[in-house]
Amino acid sequence: MEDKTQNPQEQPSSNITEISESWPGRAWAHLESVRRASPLIQCITNFVSMDLVANVLLAAGASPAMIHSIHEIPEFTPKTHALYVNIGTLTPDWLPAMKMAAQVANDCNKPWVLDPVAAGASGFRLKACLELLKLRPSVVRGNGSEIMALFKGSSDENSKTDAAGFAFLIFANLFQGVDSLHDSTDAVEAAKSLAQITGSVVAVSGAVDIVTDGQRVVGARNGVAMLQKITATGCSVTALIAAFVAVDPLRPFEATATALSVFGLAAEIGMEMAKGPASLRMHLIDTLHGLDQDIVHRIVNISHM
Numbered sequence: 435m436e437d438k439t440q441n442p443q444e445q446p447s448s449n450i451t452e453i454s455e456s457w458p459g460r461a462w463a464h465l466e467s468v469r470r471a472s473p474l475i476q477c478i479t480n481f482v483s484m485d486l487v488a489n490v491l492l493a494a495g496a497s498p499a500m501i502h503s504i505h506e507i508p509e510f511t512p513k514t515h516a517l518y519v520n521i522g523t524l525t526p527d528w529l530p531a532m533k534m535a536a537q538v539a540n541d542c543n544k545p546w547v548l549d550p551v552a553a554g555a556s557g558f559r560l561k562a563c564l565e566l567l568k569l570r571p572s573v574v575r576g577n578g579s580e581i582m583a584l585f586k587g588s589s590d591e592n593s594k595t596d597a598a599g600f601a602f603l604i605f606a607n608l609f610q611g612v613d614s615l616h617d618s619t620d621a622v623e624a625a626k627s628l629a630q631i632t633g634s635v636v637a638v639s640g641a642v643d644i645v646t647d648g649q650r651v652v653g654a655r656n657g658v659a660m661l662q663k664i665t666a667t668g669c670s671v672t673a674l675i676a677a678f679v680a681v682d683p684l685r686p687f688e689a690t691a692t693a694l695s696v697f698g699l700a701a702e703i704g705m706e707m708a709k710g711p712a713s714l715r716m717h718l719i720d721t722l723h724g725l726d727q728d729i730v731h732r733i734v735n736i737s738h739m
């Protein structure tokens with residue numbers, strides 16, 4: 435087996451610069467590169483999602499590590515190829531670890547990716563997200579309601595003194611919990627503006643997954659509605675984005691779109707064998723593990739919007 439531990443600080447080598455410029459070509463090149471390089475992805479994620487996130491990363495060929503102690507971050511984060519931060523079950527004691535890891539990732543030139551679960555559901559959550567956004571994630575992926583809350587929070591923040599207080603009053607009606615009350619297409623303008631404000635690539639998941647860097651906007655039309663009936667599929671696709679960005683760190687916009695598409699197409703094929711959410715979860719993981727170039731070329735559906 436190839437020894438990937440020799441030089442863990444280096445980003446995995448890739449052939450991404452040589453790939454075809456078509457979206458299916460890029461998607462296959464990214465997946466193949468993840469399989470070959472097996473990037474180490476540090477995941478600071480919520481308790482609900484840990485199992486599915488780790489299994490999706492393994493099925494794609496990446497190497498997940500759920501390491502979140504503040505005592506380990508200075509030593510461990512520099513050895514990773516990307517960091518994934520998800521605030522789903524956030525408590526005050528976890529936030530310093532998330533911020534420290536993001537800072538270390540930045541200091542070491544590692545990409546990091548944020549999943550702002552239920553961003554507007556409380557002032558505490560929104561304030562935490564705004565603080566994390568200031569640490570410049572390469573990519574932010576949320577559902578429609580989360581991205582709309584982040585945009586409103588980011589644009590109103592400068593005119594308010596107490597982020598924790600104002601946020602909940604303004605955004606309580608956007609949320610009922612972690613599930614979105616909005617279609618992704620409702621959030622296109624919010625996503626574009628958020629990308630311009632933060633400098634991050636912003637992705638909004640839904641029937642069409644939208645990806646923008648503030649200028650360009652693409653839609654990935656893979657996926658099945660049943661994914662919404664499996665908890666943490668959003669968390670898992672954000673982790674997959676981190677793995678794809680790890681192997682193509684200079685092109686987070688492209689890597690985000692292809693990760694969303696590959697996850698969605700694995701669900702489409704998995705759905706042909708599934709009887710419901712529980713068996714879709716299993717077939718999704720199996721399909722992701724077995725995807726080949728022909729399937730990826732035939733089913734990837736990404737286009738400019």
Ligand SMILES: Nc1ncnc2c1ncn2[C@@H]1O[C@H](COP(=O)(O)OP(=O)(O)OP(=O)(O)O)[C@@H](O)[C@H]1O
Binds near residue numbers: 639641665666694697
């Ligand atoms: N109506 C839909 N049709 C097809 N695919 C969908 C649909 N809605 C969501 N998806 C897909 O489901 C996955 C999860 O997206 P979703 O928007 O549900 O994330 P989320 O709300 O953050 O989920 P969670 O918080 O449970 O992790 C994505 O891959 C997305 O493309």
Ligand SMILES: Cc1ncsc1CCO
Binds near residue numbers: 483522612666668669
């Ligand atoms: C259900 C749930 N609650 C907090 S995080 C999480 C997983 C989906 O985001």
Ligand SMILES: [Mg+2]
Binds near residue numbers: 549551612668669
């Ligand atoms: Mg989510």
